[in-house]
Amino acid sequence: MEQNLQHTIALLSRTPNALNALLRDLPEAWTHNSEGDNTWTVFDVVGHLIHGDRTDWVPRARRILESGEAKAFDPFDRLGQIKESQGKSLVQLLDEFARVRSEALDDLRALNLQPDDFNRRGRHPALGVVMLSELLATWAVHDMTHLHQISRVMAHQYREAVGPWAKYLGVLKCAGHSA
Amino acid sequence: MEQNLQHTIALLSRTPNALNALLRDLPEAWTHNSEGDNTWTVFDVVGHLIHGDRTDWVPRARRILESGEAKAFDPFDRLGQIKESQGKSLVQLLDEFARVRSEALDDLRALNLQPDDFNRRGRHPALGVVMLSELLATWAVHDMTHLHQISRVMAHQYREAVGPWAKYLGVLKCAGHSA
Numbered sequence: 001m002e003q004n005l006q007h008t009i010a011l012l013s014r015t016p017n018a019l020n021a022l023l024r025d026l027p028e029a030w031t032h033n034s035e036g037d038n039t040w041t042v043f044d045v046v047g048h049l050i051h052g053d054r055t056d057w058v059p060r061a062r063r064i065l066e067s068g069e070a071k072a073f074d075p076f077d078r079l080g081q082i083k084e085s086q087g088k089s090l091v092q093l094l095d096e097f098a099r100v101r102s103e104a105l106d107d108l109r110a111l112n113l114q115p116d117d118f119n120r121r122g123r124h125p126a127l128g129v130v131m132l133s134e135l136l137a138t139w140a141v142h143d144m145t146h147l148h149q150i151s152r153v154m155a156h157q158y159r160e161a162v163g164p165w166a167k168y169l170g171v172l173k174c175a176g177h178s179a
Numbered sequence: 180m181e182q183n184l185q186h187t188i189a190l191l192s193r194t195p196n197a198l199n200a201l202l203r204d205l206p207e208a209w210t211h212n213s214e215g216d217n218t219w220t221v222f223d224v225v226g227h228l229i230h231g232d233r234t235d236w237v238p239r240a241r242r243i244l245e246s247g248e249a250k251a252f253d254p255f256d257r258l259g260q261i262k263e264s265q266g267k268s269l270v271q272l273l274d275e276f277a278r279v280r281s282e283a284l285d286d287l288r289a290l291n292l293q294p295d296d297f298n299r300r301g302r303h304p305a306l307g308v309v310m311l312s313e314l315l316a317t318w319a320v321h322d323m324t325h326l327h328q329i330s331r332v333m334a335h336q337y338r339e340a341v342g343p344w345a346k347y348l349g350v351l352k353c354a355g356h357s358a
Binding site: 006022131134154171 | 180181182183185186189190193194196197198199200201202205206208209212303306307309310312313314316317319320321323324326327328329330331333334336337339340341342343344346348349350351353355
């Protein structure tokens with residue numbers, strides 16, 4: 001289906017509560033272990049989602065509206081959350097994600113996008129020309145990519161514990177696809 | 180890590196609220212579309228989780244405690260939810276999942292499992308000898324397999340809409356691994 005602003009916002013607005021319900025006060029064995037060297041914990045993923053809402057999605061939408069293809073987006077720092085998350089608890093990050101997401105969606109609504117705006121074009125530093133509708137769809141699918149990752153990182157902690165059932169559990173066969 | 184009953188219950192007890200927060204009143208474009216022929220919608224997945232809690236996990240734990248390897252588990256009907264879900268709304272299924280999961284965890288706690296019990300063995304109709312600890316770990320990872328699937332099915336609905344960003348979105352590269 002095509003990107004639909006109401007559908008996109010409906011999904012984006014639910015992710016913080018979903019992660020809160022899944023993760024708050026869960027034993028750290030689930031949330032502070034990764035899939036191995038140079039992979040992320042659930043804690044890292046939540047920090048990454050916060051960082052994206054702060055620096056990436058709405059600022060890029062504004063860039064498209066203000067500059068079109070003339071000025072490329074600022075590159076997204078995929079590790080930018082590491083410093084910001086240091087010393088915080090997962091509960092703090094979950095609260096912060098709820099607040100930051102709510103503010104980002106307020107900012108998005110305040111852009112008062114009209115049907116013609118969705119076809120407006122901007123410039124991604126690596127991908128080249130992109131449309132505003134693609135940016136908004138990507139925001140939603142980016143949430144799903146990281147929910148997908150969170151489910152996989154948590155499943156990994158019981159990789160050995162499931163014994164012979166591993167062959168039936170699709171999530172244990174997932175290679176990660178980079179996130 | 181090894182299966183730990185408190186960790187397993189902590190995760191299992193959160194899944195219904197997480198799905199409720201993610202899915203309740205979401206536009207049906209997200210929840211009632213699949214990944215294509217012979218694949219499941221989000222609605223189907225929630226029905227499957229209910230069916231598993233009703234017929235599979237705790238009944239199999241009881242079978243191990245009562246019969247050991249002498250009597251194999253009843254096979255799990257992976258499509259058993261289709262009939263049970265017919266005519267229901269997703270909101271009804273989410274409420275039902277919360278109730279059924281809560282009852283299943285009450286039943287699990289009532290088994291009053293002791294450390295030695297986790298090594299008790301049963302017989303899976305296809306996998307052969309399995310341990311109670313493996314069954315319990317599998318219950319938790321089964322939740323994660325289907326959360327992984329739900330995130331993938333939802334992302335699929337915007338597969339075209341994200342345009343060139345698809346190459347950065349891991350969830351769109353996930354082959355599914357059977358679930």
